[in-house]
Amino acid sequence: MDGSQLLSTQILNYVTIIYFVAMVCFVVYLAVRNETVALTAKVLIWVGFVAQTFALGYRWYESYQMPGGVGHAPLSNLYESVIFFAWTIILIYIALDLKYKQSAIGAFVIPFAFLAIAWAQLQLPSSISPLVPALQSNWLTYHVITCFLGYAAFAVACGVSIMYLIKARDEEKNKDDSSGIVGMFPSSKILDDINYKAIMIGFPLLTLGIVTGAAWANYAWGTYWSWDPKETWSLIVWFIYAAFLHARFTRGWAGKRAAWLSIIGFMATIFCYLGVNLVLSGLHSYGG
Amino acid sequence: MEKQKKRFEDRIWDFFVSLKLGITTLILLSITSIVGTLLKQGQSKGEYVQENFARMFPDGFPPKMTQLDYDKLREGFESTYRFFDSMYFFDMYHSWWFLGLLGLFAMNLICCSINRLPRVLKIVREPELKPEEKFYKTLANRDELIVTGSIAEVETKVAGFVASEFAKPQRTEEGDKVHLFAQKAPYARFGVYATHLSILIILAGAMIGIKFGYKGFVWIAEGSSISQVSSREGRGMIPLEFTVQCDKFELEYYEGSRMPKEYRSDLVVFENGKEILKKRIVVNDPLTYKGITFYQSSYRPIGGGVHRLLVTPRDGAAFEVEAKEGAPVSLPNGGSFAVGAYNDNLRNFGPGITMHVNSPDGKRGNPFPVYKYHPGADAQIRKGAFAFDLIDSDLEYATGLQVAKDPGVEVVWVGCTLMIIGTMVAFFLSHRRIWVTLVPDGGKVKVLYGGNAHRNQPGFALYFDEFKSKIKKYLS
Numbered sequence: 010m011d012g013s014q015l016l017s018t019q020i021l022n023y024v025t026i027i028y029f030v031a032m033v034c035f036v037v038y039l040a041v042r043n044e045t046v047a048l049t050a051k052v053l054i055w056v057g058f059v060a061q062t063f064a065l066g067y068r069w070y071e072s073y074q075m076p077g078g079v080g081h082a083p084l085s086n087l088y089e090s091v092i093f094f095a096w097t098i099i100l101i102y103i104a105l106d107l108k109y110k111q112s113a114i115g116a117f118v119i120p121f122a123f124l125a126i127a128w129a130q131l132q133l134p135s136s137i138s139p140l141v142p143a144l145q146s147n148w149l150t151y152h153v154i155t156c157f158l159g160y161a162a163f164a165v166a167c168g169v170s171i172m173y174l175i176k177a178r179d180e181e182k183n184k185d186d187s188s189g190i191v192g193m194f195p196s197s198k199i200l201d202d203i204n205y206k207a208i209m210i211g212f213p214l215l216t217l218g219i220v221t222g223a224a225w226a227n228y229a230w231g232t233y234w235s236w237d238p239k240e241t242w243s244l245i246v247w248f249i250y251a252a253f254l255h256a257r258f259t260r261g262w263a264g265k266r267a268a269w270l271s272i273i274g275f276m277a278t279i280f281c282y283l284g285v286n287l288v289l290s291g292l293h294s295y296g297g
Numbered sequence: 298m299e300k301q302k303k304r305f306e307d308r309i310w311d312f313f314v315s316l317k318l319g320i321t322t323l324i325l326l327s328i329t330s331i332v333g334t335l336l337k338q339g340q341s342k343g344e345y346v347q348e349n350f351a352r353m354f355p356d357g358f359p360p361k362m363t364q365l366d367y368d369k370l371r372e373g374f375e376s377t378y379r380f381f382d383s384m385y386f387f388d389m390y391h392s393w394w395f396l397g398l399l400g401l402f403a404m405n406l407i408c409c410s411i412n413r414l415p416r417v418l419k420i421v422r423e424p425e426l427k428p429e430e431k432f433y434k435t436l437a438n439r440d441e442l443i444v445t446g447s448i449a450e451v452e453t454k455v456a457g458f459v460a461s462e463f464a465k466p467q468r469t470e471e472g473d474k475v476h477l478f479a480q481k482a483p484y485a486r487f488g489v490y491a492t493h494l495s496i497l498i499i500l501a502g503a504m505i506g507i508k509f510g511y512k513g514f515v516w517i518a519e520g521s522s523i524s525q526v527s528s529r530e531g532r533g534m535i536p537l538e539f540t541v542q543c544d545k546f547e548l549e550y551y552e553g554s555r556m557p558k559e560y561r562s563d564l565v566v567f568e569n570g571k572e573i574l575k576k577r578i579v580v581n582d583p584l585t586y587k588g589i590t591f592y593q594s595s596y597r598p599i600g601g602g603v604h605r606l607l608v609t610p611r612d613g614a615a616f617e618v619e620a621k622e623g624a625p626v627s628l629p630n631g632g633s634f635a636v637g638a639y640n641d642n643l644r645n646f647g648p649g650i651t652m653h654v655n656s657p658d659g660k661r662g663n664p665f666p667v668y669k670y671h672p673g674a675d676a677q678i679r680k681g682a683f684a685f686d687l688i689d690s691d692l693e694y695a696t697g698l699q700v701a702k703d704p705g706v707e708v709v710w711v712g713c714t715l716m717i718i719g720t721m722v723a724f725f726l727s728h729r730r731i732w733v734t735l736v737p738d739g740g741k742v743k744v745l746y747g748g749n750a751h752r753n754q755p756g757f758a759l760y761f762d763e764f765k766s767k768i769k770k771y772l773s
């Protein structure tokens with residue numbers, strides 16, 4: 010079945026546009042410093058998020074409407090996982106915004122969500138396909154949800170780290186000149202703190218993701234760990250963030266080094282998510 | 298001499314407890330793990346050379362290439378293989394140096410925890426119960442009040458306030474002073490240790506699995522049983538203490554599609570001739586008996602299935618017959634036919650059978666294909682006296698089961714659970730303490746109070762500010 014006919018896919022097209030406009034608003038906000046623009050962006054994010062949540066739920070419903078008992082949670086192929094990834098980034102962003110109320114962050118976090126959803130909508134086949142037997146497991150659902158919430162927290166940490174590096178360089182150069190785009194950034198201290206908090210949220214989620222993945226593997230083929238490239242890369246990502254946390258609270262690695270480690274960690278995360286499927290091969294090859 | 302030796306031991310200990318070593322091993326483990334994801338594990342020299350050739354010349358060898366060039370290139374690949382192999386890169390995760398790195402990691406974790414735990418235990422078990430004024434000066438969150446009333450009156454009030462606002466305080470008298478100490482979530486300090494311990498538990502579970510478990514595989518044909526499985530780790534046949542029988546294997550497709558929806562095997566376990574256990578297993582829902590688990594993993598059709606065919610005589614009414622593989626079935630004209638083999642994807646046309654027709658005088662005809670999803674094809678192509686269509690097949694299958702014995706797996710799950718609880722506690726809970734000291738001050742009472750938290754200092758500072766304004770209002 011052609012996935013572009015599905016109502017959920019069509020809603021997601023609008024969501025993509027909404028996120029794009031919100032992203033542009035955030036960038037414009039940095040330039041013109043008009044709070045109304047920032048508010049518009051945030052309202053759009055909320056609208057997009059509600060619409061995307063509905064679309065995800067509706068796609069789930071649609072899968073049960075298809076002939077042949079195909080129904081399943083919309084987390085089973087690359088398209089669905091990328092859409093879900095965008096959703097989790099927005100979710101974490103909204104939580105962050107409610108807590109910190111720093112509008113400038115949107116300009117560095119929303120692009121990740123936009124790129125993900127745009128890629129899915131433009132490039133990936135959106136049809137609902139039946140699940141092969143190995144993927145019919147509740148553990149898989151828990152696994153995907155926890156992993157992607159973790160990934161999204163790392164994406165936020167990465168976006169904030171990029172802001173940190175820009176802000177820190179600016180602060181070094183001209184001490185209290187708060188003009189220009191960088192002037193709208195939160196202080197480097199706040200950015201550093203958000204980076205740490207986001208990783209602190211992402212790390213237990215990734216841990217849960219790895220554990221539920223191991224549980225699934227154990228139910229499906231009797232080995233909770235087989236060193237396949239996907240598993241190994243998730244462990245690498247886990248090691249990197251563990252190193253980040255330890256370097257931070259016992260060796261005082263904050264600021265620039267922490268920001269770089271966070272960016273490296275997210276690059277490893279993206280490789281674990283996409284690179285392994287595109288470059289390496291293994292059990293997890295989503296969708297083919 | 299003695300001193301020298303001690304220093305050396307100290308140096309070793311310092312090496313093992315240092316967090317620098319911890320972070321270094323984490324980073325080394327990450328980097329070395331990558332190697333194993335780039336090189337296919339368990340590859341032979343031939344496969345490695347072939348893969349490299351394929352990567353280098355995706356469109357085949359260039360025409361100008363001489364045998365000499367080819368040999369040189371192959372020698373190059375072979376020597377890289379030998380080098381990688383000597384580093385155990387093709388069985389990396391079991392190599393002595395990778396396991397050594399993991400061992401170092403575990404050692405580091407153990408030593409580091411041994412080194413730090415006593416201090417934490419002391420903090421939790423022996424809190425400062427008689428803080429002096431000096432002590433309050435070290436707290437980042439503190440305040441002082443002068444309240445009218447007797448010590449006893451003020452104490453009742455303050456103790457009640459601390460209990461309702463924070464936690465029930467512990468009272469200590471010292472001369473004419475009274476100290477109150479209250480704390481919340483002292484166990485939060487152990488989240489880190491639970492997390493670290495959980496890693497060791499998981500490693501121990503993995504070791505138990507490697508030492509006392511095995512991975513195997515077995516084919517069971519429908520209606521037959523097995524009492525041994527073949528090792529997937531090159532340990533030959535492994536006998537079981539019981540017999541496993543497969544009553545039936547079924548394969549279900551999604552409606553109108555060639556995509557498998559479910560594989561099912563009806564298994565029965567017999568021990569000493571008695572039926573013990575019966576279970577229908579599917580992928581993701583295995584059968585376990587005596588610590589040995591059987592996972593639905595694959596299947597293959599074996600001979601002996603029964604096929605329902607539609608037979609259409611060239612001039613006459615079509616009729617249905619059932620034919621068992623290999624057994625001849627008579628036809629109305631005195632001849633017969635027999636079904637040979639079934640194939641799930643015969644000549645790429647989907648499920649089909651190969652069959653032949655014997656003429657009435659007993660001459661055996663040429664084999665020809667009949668497909669399930671291409672009705673009428675045989676009538677069109679072969680144009681025999683009878684046309685055949687395949688309606689349905691009741692196939693005989695052998696079910697392929699992955700077999701695993703892993704006595705360490707429960708240990709691993711205990712470790713995983715502890716790890717999740719441990720990280721949550723370590724990250725999101727904080728050990729918070731509040732001290733109050735009441736000092737008589739010329740008919741009035743001086744109230745010294747302060748507190749701290751072992752993490753999330755800013756959060757505690759906010760809390761303490763609120764605590765301050767409330768207690769002031771309460772006591773005035």
Ligand code: HEM
Binds near residue numbers: 247258319413493719
């Ligand atoms: C990947 C493996 C590891 C994980 C998941 C892990 C986890 C944790 C966690 C969750 C914390 C608490 C963080 C916090 O308080 O903010 C922590 C603290 C700590 N870890 Fe690890 N850890 C690992 C490996 C190691 C290793 C190898 C060492 C070796 C020395 C180590 C030493 C420490 C120390 C010294 C602390 C601080 C303890 C304290 O605050 O008193 N960790 N670890």
